[in-house]
Structure formats: C-alpha cells, structure tokens
Amino acid sequence: MKILLVEDDEMTANILAQELTTHHYTVEIATDGQMGLELAQAIPYDLLILDIMLPNLDGINLCRQLRSHGSQIPILLLSAKENSSDRVMGLEAGADDYVIKPYELPELIARIQALLRRGSSTLPPVLTWEKLQLQPEACQVTYDGQLLHLTPKEYGILELFLRNPRRIFSRSAILDHIWPSGEFPQEDAVSTQIKGLRQKLKGGGMTINLIETVYGLGYRLKALPEEVPSAKTAQEKIEPVGTLSTPVPVASADQWQAQAEVQAVMQQVWDNFKEGFDLRMAVFEQAIAQLSAGSLAEELRASVQGEAHRLIGSLGSLGLPKGSEVARQIEQLLRLESLGENEARQLEEWVGHLKQIVDSKPSTMALASDFKVGSGRLLVVDGDTELTQQIQRKALIWGFQVEVTTDLTTARRSIASHLPDVILLDLTFPQTPENGMTLLAELAQHHPQIPVLVLTTQNELGVRVEVARLGGNVCLEKPISPEEILKAVSYELNRPQKPEAKILIVDDDYQVLAALSSLLAPWGFQVKTLADPQEFEQTLGFSVPDLLILDIEMPGFSGIELCQVIRGDPRWRELPVLFLSAHHNPEIIHQVFAVGADDYVQKPIIGPELIARILNRLERTRILKRFAEIDELTGTATRHKSILDLERLIRLAQRQNQPLCFMILDLDHFKQVNDLHGHEVGDRILCQFGRHLKQFFRSEDILARWGGEEFVLGLYGMTREQGAKRLNEFLNIWGQQKFMGVNHQTFQVTFSAGVAEYSQDGAKLQALYSAADAALYQAKEMGRNRVLISSTPIIEKL
Numbered sequence: 001m002k003i004l005l006v007e008d009d010e011m012t013a014n015i016l017a018q019e020l021t022t023h024h025y026t027v028e029i030a031t032d033g034q035m036g037l038e039l040a041q042a043i044p045y046d047l048l049i050l051d052i053m054l055p056n057l058d059g060i061n062l063c064r065q066l067r068s069h070g071s072q073i074p075i076l077l078l079s080a081k082e083n084s085s086d087r088v089m090g091l092e093a094g095a096d097d098y099v100i101k102p103y104e105l106p107e108l109i110a111r112i113q114a115l116l117r118r119g120s121s122t123l124p125p126v127l128t129w130e131k132l133q134l135q136p137e138a139c140q141v142t143y144d145g146q147l148l149h150l151t152p153k154e155y156g157i158l159e160l161f162l163r164n165p166r167r168i169f170s171r172s173a174i175l176d177h178i179w180p181s182g183e184f185p186q187e188d189a190v191s192t193q194i195k196g197l198r199q200k201l202k203g204g205g206m207t208i209n210l211i212e213t214v215y216g217l218g219y220r221l222k223a224l225p226e227e228v229p230s231a232k233t234a235q236e237k238i239e240p241v242g243t244l245s246t247p248v249p250v251a252s253a254d255q256w257q258a259q260a261e262v263q264a265v266m267q268q269v270w271d272n273f274k275e276g277f278d279l280r281m282a283v284f285e286q287a288i289a290q291l292s293a294g295s296l297a298e299e300l301r302a303s304v305q306g307e308a309h310r311l312i313g314s315l316g317s318l319g320l321p322k323g324s325e326v327a328r329q330i331e332q333l334l335r336l337e338s339l340g341e342n343e344a345r346q347l348e349e350w351v352g353h354l355k356q357i358v359d360s361k362p363s364t365m366a367l368a369s370d371f372k373v374g375s376g377r378l379l380v381v382d383g384d385t386e387l388t389q390q391i392q393r394k395a396l397i398w399g400f401q402v403e404v405t406t407d408l409t410t411a412r413r414s415i416a417s418h419l420p421d422v423i424l425l426d427l428t429f430p431q432t433p434e435n436g437m438t439l440l441a442e443l444a445q446h447h448p449q450i451p452v453l454v455l456t457t458q459n460e461l462g463v464r465v466e467v468a469r470l471g472g473n474v475c476l477e478k479p480i481s482p483e484e485i486l487k488a489v490s491y492e493l494n495r496p497q498k499p500e501a502k503i504l505i506v507d508d509d510y511q512v513l514a515a516l517s518s519l520l521a522p523w524g525f526q527v528k529t530l531a532d533p534q535e536f537e538q539t540l541g542f543s544v545p546d547l548l549i550l551d552i553e554m555p556g557f558s559g560i561e562l563c564q565v566i567r568g569d570p571r572w573r574e575l576p577v578l579f580l581s582a583h584h585n586p587e588i589i590h591q592v593f594a595v596g597a598d599d600y601v602q603k604p605i606i607g608p609e610l611i612a613r614i615l616n617r618l619e620r621t622r623i624l625k626r627f628a629e630i631d632e633l634t635g636t637a638t639r640h641k642s643i644l645d646l647e648r649l650i651r652l653a654q655r656q657n658q659p660l661c662f663m664i665l666d667l668d669h670f671k672q673v674n675d676l677h678g679h680e681v682g683d684r685i686l687c688q689f690g691r692h693l694k695q696f697f698r699s700e701d702i703l704a705r706w707g708g709e710e711f712v713l714g715l716y717g718m719t720r721e722q723g724a725k726r727l728n729e730f731l732n733i734w735g736q737q738k739f740m741g742v743n744h745q746t747f748q749v750t751f752s753a754g755v756a757e758y759s760q761d762g763a764k765l766q767a768l769y770s771a772a773d774a775a776l777y778q779a780k781e782m783g784r785n786r787v788l789i790s791s792t793p794i795i796e797k798l
Contacts, residue, residue, distance in 0.1 A: 634690025
C-alpha cells in the first residue's frame with residue numbers, strides 16, 4: 001500500500017513515515033500543498049494524509065481540488081486545529097477522516113487501516129493463495145497456519161501480487177509501487193527481494209512457486225493449480241481477524257531491525273530539532289520584547305503563530321505531549337485581537353515552560369548517517385590477464401568493486417553465490433569448446449535484469465546481431481582502453497529506469513475503450529480513456545501520455561484532425577500516435593500516415609498484435625529519448641531537454657502564482673583537476689556529481705548538465721532563499737567526498753553556485769540564467785566554494 005503524506009514539518013513527517021514503514025506501508029512525503037496535489041494527480045496512491053496548514057496550497061483546498069477532479073482516493077486530515085468548525089470544514093471538503101495532533105499512534109494506524117479497507121471494499125479482508133494467507137490489518141503472513149517473517153519490501157511485493165492476480169509487473173513497475181520515490185535502487189533490487197521472498201515461502205512449506213517469471217517482461221502471480229483448494233475454500237477456514245482472542249506474535253528479527261531504524265531516525269530528528277529550537281525561541285523572545293514595549297508587528301506575530309502551530313505537531317510526535325499542549329496555548333493566545341503587557345507576561349511564562357520541557361528530555365548520541373552512493377559490483381569474465389589487471393586498477397578511481405574470473409565455469413559459480421550488478425564478458429575462451437555466447441544465453445534466461453557488456457575481437461554484423469538477440473546490452477570491440485570500458489559500465493549502471501508507460505486512448509465507443517483498458521492494464525500500462533474529443537487538449541496536458549491511440553471517425557473532431565494538431569505543437573511533436581480504425585480504404589490509410597501517424601491497426605483488434613506494436617513503438621521512443629534527453633556521463637538531463645522542462649515550469653509558475661528557483665552550479669578549478677589527474681578522473685568526478693545530485697534533490701526537480709562542469713537546477717515552488725539553503729546543505733555533503741588521483745593521492749572538489757528566482761529576477765529563462773550567472777561569477781570572485789543569491793533583478797529587454 002502506497003501512502004502520500006503531505007506535511008511541511010520535517011520532524012513530524014519523518015517520524016510518522018518511519019512508523020508507517022514498520023507497518024509495511026510505502027510512504028512518500030510532500031512538503032507543500034501544491035507538490036502534494038501534483039503528486040496525487042500523477043501517481044495512484046492508496047491513501048493521502050494531509051496537514052491543513054501547508055505552504056502554497058492548504059490541505060482543505062487541496063482536498064477540494066482532488067474531489068472536484070473526480071478523485072476517490074481516501075483522504076485523512078491530520079491537523080493541530082481542534083475546533084469543531086475546522087473538522088466540519090475538512091469533512092465537507094471531501095476528507096474521509098480527521099485526526100487532531102498530537103495523536104496516539106495506535107489510533108492513527110487503526111484509522112488508516114479502516115480507510116484503506118473502505119477504499120478497497122471489493123477486496124477480501126484476508127488475501128489468500130492456496131494455503132498462504134496475508135492479513136492486511138495485522139500485517140501478517142502465514143502459510144498453513146505457520147507465521148512467516150518477511151521484510152517490509154517482501155511483504156509489499158507479496159501484497160501487490162495478491163491484490164493484482166492477473167497483472168504482469170515489470171521490475172521498474174515494482175520499484176514504483178514498493179520503493180519510495182526518494183530511493184534510487186537498481187532494478188536487480190527487485191530480483192533480490194523476490195528471490196528472498198521465494199526462499200522464505202519455500203522454507204515455510206510452500207512447494208509451488210507463487211511468483212511466476214515472465215521472461216523479458218517481469219513477474220506475475222501464478223495461477224492456482226486445479227488440485228489446490230480454491231481461494232474461497234481456504235478463506236472459509238480462517239478465523240475472522242476481529243475474533244482472534246490473542247494476537248499472533250510478530251517479534252521477529254525483521255521487526256527488531258525496523259524498530260531500531262525507527263529509533264535511529266527519531267534520534268536524528270531529535271538532534272535536528274534541538275539544533276533549530278534555540279532559533280525558534282529567539283523569535284518568541286523577540287515577540288515578547290515587542291509586546292512588553294507596547295506593540296507586536298503583524299509579520300512577527302504571524303511568524304510566531306506559525307512556529308507555535310508547527311511545534312504542536314512536532315513536540316507531540318517527539319513524545320512531549322505537555323510541550324505540545326503549551327504550544328497550543330501559545331497559538332491560541334496569539335489569536336486574540338488585542339495583545340498587551342499581560343499577554344506578554346503570559347507568553348514569557350509559557351515560553352519558559354516550553355524550554356524546560358525540551359531541556360528535560362534526555363538526549364543520546366545519534367547514529368551518523370553518511371551520504372554515500374553505493375558502488376556497483378562488476379564481474380569481469382575474461383582470460384586476458386593484462387587487460388583485467390588494468391581494469392582492476394582503474395576501477396579504484398571509478399569506485400567499482402571488481403571480481404575477475406578467467407573461465408566460464410568459475411564465472412557461473414561466482415554468479416550463483418553472489419549476483420553482480422553488471423557483467424563484462426569476453427566471447428573467446430580458447431581453452432574450452434564453448435564460448436561466451438553460451439553464458440550470455442544462460443544469463444538472458446535466468447538473470448535478464450543484469451546488464452551484460454560483451455567484449456569481442458570480431459567486428460562482424462552477425463556477431464553483434466547474435467549478442468543483441470541473446471540480450472547483451474553493449475558490444476565493445478577489442479582493442480579498447482580500460483577507461484572506455486568503465487565509462488560504458490558506469491552508463492549501464494546509471495541508465496534511467498523505464499517507468500510504466502502512460503497511454504491515452506481517444507474513441508467515442510465506450511465498449512472499445514473498456515476492451516482496450518482491460519487488454520492493456522495487465523501489461524503495466526497506465527491507461528487514460530477519453531470518449532469526448534472536445535476535451536482532448538485539456539486531457540492531453542493533464543495526463544502527459546507516452547503514447548496516443550486515436551480512432552478516426554468521432555463526433556466534433558476526427559482522429560486525423562487531432563493528429564494534425566499534435567504534430568503542429570512543439571510540445572507533442574515527438575509523441576507516438578497509433579490509429580485504430582475499421583477502415584480498409586487505401587486513401588484513408590495514406591491520409592493517416594500523411595498527417596504524422598506512427599502506426600495503423602485495423603479493427604477488429606487482435607490483442608497480441610496490438611501489444612507488440614505498442615511495446616515496439618515505446619521501446620524505439622525510449623531509445624531515442626535516452627540519447628536526446630539524458631547526458632551519458634552524469635545521468636542528468638541534457639541542455640535541450642532541461643530548457644523545455646524549465647520553460648514548462650515557468651509557465652506553470654505564472655499560472656499558479658508560484659516561485660521557481662533557478663540555480664547554476666560550476667565545479668571549482670575543474671580544469672586543474674583534468675590537467676593534474678587526467679580526464680578519466682575528471683569524468684569520474686562528473687559522474688559522481690550527477691549521481692549525488694539526483695539522490696539529494698527531489699525527483700520532480702529539473703537537473704541537467706549544460707556543458708563541461710556546469711550544471712543547472714530548477715526547483716518549482718521554492719524561493720531563492722529556500723533553494724540556496726537546500727543547495728548549501730548539498731554543498732556541505734559534497735565537500736566531504738574524496739577522490740583518488742595520481743600516485744593514489746586523495747583530494748576534494750568543491751563547487752560554486754548562483755541562485756535566481758522567478759519572477760523576482762526575471763520572467764523568462766534567459767533572464768533567470770543571466771541573474772544566476774552574475775551571482776555565480778560573484779561567488780567565484782569571493783573565493784569559490786559558496787552559494788550566492790542574485791541581488792539585482794535583471795531588466796528584461798522588450
């Protein structure tokens with residue numbers, strides 16, 4: 001189950017997210033209302049938990065907007081506002097439940113489970129397959145009455161398959177459903193979890209493989225054998241959850257580990273809270289001083305009131321309910337129309353009490369959490385000793401863990417004992433009758449998720465075709481330098497994961513729309529249907545599909561006319577368009593392709609043919625986009641792609657009256673790094689820099705390499721001050737990274753940055769770039785290794 005938590009108080013959000021994770025929920029966090037709205041509209045969450053007082057868009061209006069667009073997702077409002085009028089307003093806005101901060105965690109979990117049951121009323125309270133039973137309320141899995149101890153990821157994958165018994169899930173689709181968006185695992189993480197799940201099911205007594213591998217596509221739930229009792233029969237044997245006299249013990253090692261993780265996170269959150277608490281108290285002291293002098297500035301009053309409101313939730317989450325109550329009293333005091341000397345004394349007394357409560361809480365050392373990018377494990381299968389030794393030496397600079405095997409038998413043993421992240425495979429082994437093609441075929445069948453780069457001395461088309469047919473990702477021709485090999489390996493490890501494709505179908509026949517939805521859904525496609533062509537433009541902009549399917553004859557606008565509009569719009573010019581029609585007339589077919597169609601399928605629809613055509617078209621588009629939109633070395637967006645995305649965000653910021661933070665980053669003294677340590681080391685630093693940026697910033701942020709060592713960032717909904725603060729945090733983390741240069745000397749690389757904001761520094765991208773570039777130049781003049789905000793707005797030329 002995937003939950004979106006919209007909460008601007010970082011401490012409250014982190015604590016609640018970690019607690020929900022221990023109950024096997026996947027939690028994603030949005031820190032403002034606008035971000036929450038966009039995520040809720042783009043991703044199919046099972047539940048939304050919303051704070052009311054949010055920046056950019058409050059929880060009440062967020063709830064109203066979702067309901068006005070027809071969203072039926074369960075919504076729970078979580079707020080420190082305790083008045084009945086606030087609760088009524090929230091429920092009238094479309095919320096399903098309302099919980100007041102500070103809350104009791106067991107009650108909150110119970111309410112969440114109730115909402116999820118309501119939202120999935122057609123699903124059984126217990127999910128069954130053969131003798132396997134998964135109880136969502138208790139977060140327990142049993143086989144033949146025996147409790148199985150699963151990790152949260154294993155539990156989530158099992159629940160996903162049981163709830164979607166006919167659907168095929170690709171590895172990337174499973175990542176999207178189970179892993180939070182802030183994590184960036186490789187796709188083989190899914191295979192590892194499924195392998196662990198299969199082993200635990202087998203260890204629990206299950207003799208049938210529940211999860212079936214669909215080679216080249218992904219995984220699905222295996223159909224129940226005829227000799228196995230039906231799901232209904234199995235469920236009748238289960239005592240209802242509500243009648244259990246005593247709960248089944250779940251004190252497994254996994255739970256202890258989860259609880260330890262919660263404790264570590266809470267300790268880290270507490271330390272962060274303590275660091276900022278004195279600053280908060282300084283604001284309160286300033287308000288007390290102004291009140292004692294006779295007046296309180298409205299801006300300061302609003303600031304103190306906001307701090308008090310946030311403390312209600314954060315102190316309650318940190319286990320200080322008395323502090324939460326004091327903060328609530330302060331917030332209510334500041335709501336009074338007239339404030340004077342008496343209120344100043346009362347405020348001073350409560351602030352002192354607040355300090356005592358916080359200071360009295362025992363503090364322990366927190367576990368240090370390093371920000372690291374995991375290195376890939378490279379298995380080299382090659383008998384060329386000289387080349388493999390060079391690769392091992394060079395790999396130290398690139399951060400890879402390298403294992404070398406000189407024959408295919410040893411390679412098979414290594415793969416069986418520990419799956420590598422990527423394999424470099426030579427095709428020639430003179431000492432044995434078999435060549436590398438044999439192992440490549442085995443890998444394609446049993447481990448299709450592992451990228452394989454093939455080395456060959458045969459520059460022949462037939463060899464390359466055979467490698468591609470057997471699933472090889474890259475064919476490299478010898479002789480080749482170790483640097484080129486490792487660069488190719490790095491690219492394969494950093495290759496962007498392919499998301500579930502979104503398909504928009506426009507047809508005025510509701511039966512066709514229903515049939516196509518049923519046909520495409522099991523393949524993992526996100527299908528959006530539209531029966532009224534009049535709403536085409538609005539639906540297209542809202543859904544942003546990866547492929548468009550059009551009928552030809554429709555009322556109002558024909559499919560041919562809609563295709564002409566698509567091809568005339570720069571935003572959609574490259575969108576694949578497939579026509580479905582009963583027409584056999586050659587003139588109409590010619591007209592369809594003349595207006596820019598990519599494919600044409602005649603009705604009646606043959607399912608396998610349509611699926612094959614869609615997959616083929618999407619794969620071609622993905623390959624083209626990869627080269628046009630992704631920088632090969634860093635894995636970030638290209639300049640061209642980011643310009644389009646930034647201009648789109650500028651238009652959105654204008655419509656929504658939101659800020660947009662634009663930043664230019666430039667690595668300091670990078671030419672000296674290349675001159676002193678070589679371009680190979682420089683490339684490795686650029687690669688690491690891109691990977692760190694992608695991990696640190698939000699997935700919705702625009703991140704691109706604009707050339708050389710220059711990068712740009714676009715953060716929607718952030719002011720330049722907020723963006724600069726965020727970037728300074730990253731600057732401190734990046735400054736701790738060490739690199740190995742010539743003679744195995746370690747060194748560090750800093751960066752400088754300039755920050756601008758729409759519309760403070762300009763309303764067009766060129767103006768924002770000029771403002772940020774001027775700040776960047778000033779940062780370099782001041783000694784580099786710093787982030788500076790643009791101080792002078794750029795006057796745009798009309």
